[in-house]
Amino acid sequence: MKPTILKNTHIIDPLQNLDKKADILIENGKITKIATQIQQTKDKTVVDLKGAVVAPGFIDMHVHLREPGYEHKATIATELASAVAGGFVGVACMPNTNPAIDDGSIVCYIKDQSEKTLNGLIDVYPIAAVTVNRDGKQITEMAELSEAGVVGFSDDGNPVGNAHIMRIALEYSKMFNKPIIQHAEEKSLTHDGVMNEGFVSTTLGLPGIPTIAEALMIQRDIMLTVYCGGKYHVAHLSTKLGLELIREAKRNGLPVTCEVTPHHFTLTEEEVRSFDTNTKMHPPLRTQEDVDAMKEGLSDGAIDVIATDHAPHSYDEKQVEYLYAPFGIVGLETAIGLSVSELVKPGVLTLAQMIEKFTVNPRRILNLPQATIKAGENACLTIFNPEEEWTVDIQRLKSKSKNSPFHGRKLFGKPVGVINNGRIMIG
């Protein structure tokens, strides 16, 4: 990377409480100077960012890369390209691959594949399974997996359903200070459900998933965390009921954190009326009351992180009857747009608060080094233009799969580029 001047940037760095317009000089992958005007010279590349926001590099802590095992849905290479297009410098990938990420060799495989992609521009942080083969019976070799570099543990796609196994996992993982990331769902209450249970499921004749299925599991897990410690993180929170439990737990000083997806703060179960299978996800889209609660939780800090639960499925897999379609949608490339449009524009969050939920908080939860915009620091940056309006076109998504319910939606907030590990990708 040639020395580069980023001209006319709007730096927002919540860690330093920094919000100012300046030029940034980057040399050998490091920020060497920040000033109102940096002199252009022949040996330097100049990129005029025309007032775009430059923030510490964004992390998506909930991504399904699908490789190994489901390369027809997505590969590490395609989804990292999707992450870059979405403005992320890092992703944490979920272990529901085939084989599952439940031993060190698979962690190594994923790290190798990631480093080969885009010259290592994107950091990939594997999350290992809580239990062997994600079947809920025996915890994985967490010590060795931690040494291999995993950042947390989750059986995502499934909950850790058995309370005893969850207790063991919380206790054992304490030794490495790694979070247990729970897909909170009491399965005995959801069995064949495909959408939120309530008036809409009643009128559509679709089997429902009650909100209490999420809340009950969170309730149980909070009790376990009180009893035996550990770091507990709730993946893709979707219900007001669950949020209230987390808020209360935080008030009591427990090490409990959570994330919400852009679709859960944007869409409601009303979308399912179309029977479009891109409205089918786990947890399901909920009610307006839940959507409002998610926004409130983001605003008051009860919700720490925005994560996408990026879940590619091939076109054919989604082109089936509603009951048989797989759960999940892609999210990396619409995350910034939805967050700016649904949260920043209506005043739910400031830009600085939004940025915090994409970088400071996920890095804290996963024990990753913080990125910060300061002379002498590595240049780890996400650049986006919050004022640019664009229209989602699924055909232009970089992800291998196009399963998004947001096709045709107008959004404010467009990713412009990322800089990380001495690599730059802009435009």
Next chain:
Amino acid sequence: MSLTSRHLLGLHGVPKEDIVKILDSAVSFKEVLDRPIKKVPTLQGKTIVNLFFESSTRTRISFELAQRRLSADIVNFAASTSSLSKGETFKDTARNIEAMKIDMVVVRHQSAGAPHFLSRIVDANIINAGDGRHEHPTQALLDIFTLREKFETLEGLHICIVGDILHSRVALSNIYGLKAMGVNVSVCGPATMIPREIEKLGVDVYHHIDDVIPKVDALNVLRIQLERQEGGLFPSLREYHNYFGVTRDRLDRADKPITILHPGPINRDVELSADVADSEHSVILQQVLNGVAVRMAVLYLLSQSKP
């Protein structure tokens, strides 16, 4: 003459005028069924596929008879499998049918929304013959037709649907259709079989059949599916019959005769006692004949719609 939509995917949102058109048209077709030669050339040259992904002898025979009486060409496609098992997907099946230049598709499927999905991928008129636990519009139309025959006017009647409302496509379509026609609708069944927030559809909910019988003009008694007991939604058939079964004793306590409908097939002495099923107030066999007339009307009216 045609309907607002070129498909009959359900009765949700179907305007009263359309329902009346179908009922009126069914009156004329019922006259045809009384003639010595029960066939008219209305759909001559049209090809209809009956696409049944779930077995349902009654509904299929009723549709088939309606189609033959209208002189349509018929193709029957039955598949017990779905895209869950290996083999051709629903979409490919639909595309193949489309390639054969079919005018109308009658579809029965386990998944709610399958007819809606079909209507987006093929050009033919789609008729929903039952999708999961969602809707079964022609069944509701024939129920409404039968009630109109019996009572002449529907406005102000009170009908209660009894049984497993949660898993019933017949119940939902009846609620939508009857409400559109100005009928008071109640539902009655075990609390485990009443879907959440159904009262928001403007129906009253009862859990004791003796409370509702004195208030109604007719009961539409649903078939209890025996596998629901295995699913634990009610403890035993015996208890179901004792607490929700429609029996002569219970009906005799009302101060007026109560008309009995049932979409069939009946589990005798479970949801309905044998003497009630065969009584003079039962219109169950009229429902069967009316089913053919109503389906003729639907097929005819949809064939008139603009593509």
